[in-house]
Amino acid sequence: MRYLITGTAGFIGFHLAKRLLDDGHFVVGFDGMTPYYDVALKEKRHAILQRSNGFKAVTAMLEDKSALDRAAELAEPDVIVHLAAQAGVRYSLENPRSYVDSNLIGSFNILELARELQPRHLLLASTSSVYGANEKMPFAESDKADEQMTIYAATKKSMELMAHSYAHLFHVPTTAFRFFTVYGPWGRPDMALFKFVDAIRNDRPIEIYGEGRMSRDFTYIDDLVEGIVRLIGVVPSEENRVQSEATIDTLSRNAPFRVVNIGGGQPVELMHFVETIEALVGKPAIRKMLPMQPGDVHRTFADPSLLVALTGFKPDMEVEEGVRRFVEWYQEHY
Template sequence: MRYFITGTAGFIGFHLARKLLQDGHEVVGFDGMTAYYSLRLKEARNAGLAQFPSFRFVQGMLEDRALLEGAVKGFNPDVIVHLAAQAGVRYSLENPKAYLDSNLIGSWNILEIAREVGVGHLMLASTSSVYGANPGIPFRETDKADEPLTFYAASKKSMEVMAHSYAHLYKVPTTAFRFFTVYGPWGRPDMALFKFVKAMLDDQEIEIYGEGKMSRDFTYIDDLVDSIIDLSMVAPSESNRVADIDTLSEQGPFRTVNLGGGQPVGLLDFIEVIEKTMGKPARRKMLPMQKGDVPRTFASPDLLLALTGRKPETGLDEGVDAFVRWYMEHRSEID
């Protein structure tokens, strides 16, 4: 199959593209190579994908409609996976316009192009942040998600709503999948695991927000990629509606799906796993909850399991160990 993926120099896009290429698919990657974090890391990911003859890379911003349109139409993909976005919850407090440009205008360009080419399945990366401070656990796709706590979350929920309208108007089968704290090798430097490991190796304090009382539903990257690929084969339609728990719209081929295992871990327990893996204690600096943070995330994986037959299962010990080993091997190349 032919996959067009935005964000292939990013953490998740790199892993997804590499797995698809290893499995014999064709991939065109599109990425803006922005300086939100280390370009050396993005370039190293890109170099890994460039080794595959069935991979082609196009550098450009999502807001560049003509370039994006030419890249998609010249490839005629079976599936579009839109992962590129301005990421980061806290950064959205500093530079909200970056989220407006990428996550709204850029995503609208993707919707328009998907409509024009009549793609078989449009897949959009959303986030567990859309649930805000949802009091009910686990978070189910049928829960209300109309009270985002950050502009990042608001931009992702807005993308979902725009996509629903396009699915209704133009019948483009669309799946919006909501990530839950993804981690693993080649991860982003602004994520907790990367920051904690780097600080501990440098004998610096790690900053623990919310006095360590928060919990997160951590999802290992390989599990996430498997889930995305599994879902790519299940374009929303009445033929695969799941009774009682489905979010398949009555108005068009649109569905939201959680990508999480439903196994939340407390932040202090997470840190203990890192300490055990690294064989040294962390110097801890306790800080209050940051603006926009939520106390917990907790995915219900029931819909994902019903649609694909599996859900994320990798244990935290295994996943953290894989990240630490990767970081130790590549540190000199990416710091």
């Protein structure tokens, strides 16, 4: 098949594009190469993808609709996967406008593109952050999610809402998947695992927020990609509505639209995560314990039952093995 994927120089987009290329598909990658973090890392990811004759890259911002149109002409996509976004919870406190530009205007441009192209399936990356202040655990897709804690989460929930309206009005089959703390090789330098490994190896203190009493439903990158690949083949329709009293399907009654968690449902305490990193790096961290930061939540915990019902798959990588693979990559890369 032919794919248009946004964010292919990013962590998740790189891994998804590589998997699809390895499976024999044609991929056009679209990325803005923004300097939110080291552009050299993004360029190295794209360089790996460009080893394949099945990959073509277009460098431009999501806000540039004409550039998206050029990428679409090159791709002639059967499937569009929209992963590009301004990420980072804490950065949204410093530069909220970048989230509006990328996650709202940029995502609107993707929706307009899908309206014009009518792909077989449009898939959009959302986040567990949309659950915001919810206290019910685990987070199920059918839970109310109207109390986002950051502008980042608010823009992602808004994207979901816009996508539903486009699915309804223009009959674009759409799946929005909510990620839960993705980690692994080639990860972003602003994420906890990368920062902790880098700091410990270089004898710098690590900042542990919430006094270490937080927990996260960590999802290893290969598991996430497997979930996405399987969902690509599950085009939202009444034919695949889940009929189970135990699992509530989010398939809309008014549109070919569905929201799906991609998480394993196994939250890990932050201090266990830190201790695992210390053991694998081979030295203790200099720990700087700090209070909760604005926008943080104490716990994320996915209900993966809908993902399992639709695909037969659930992320199951043990955090110890996932961190080991990241540390090995980091030591080789740096």
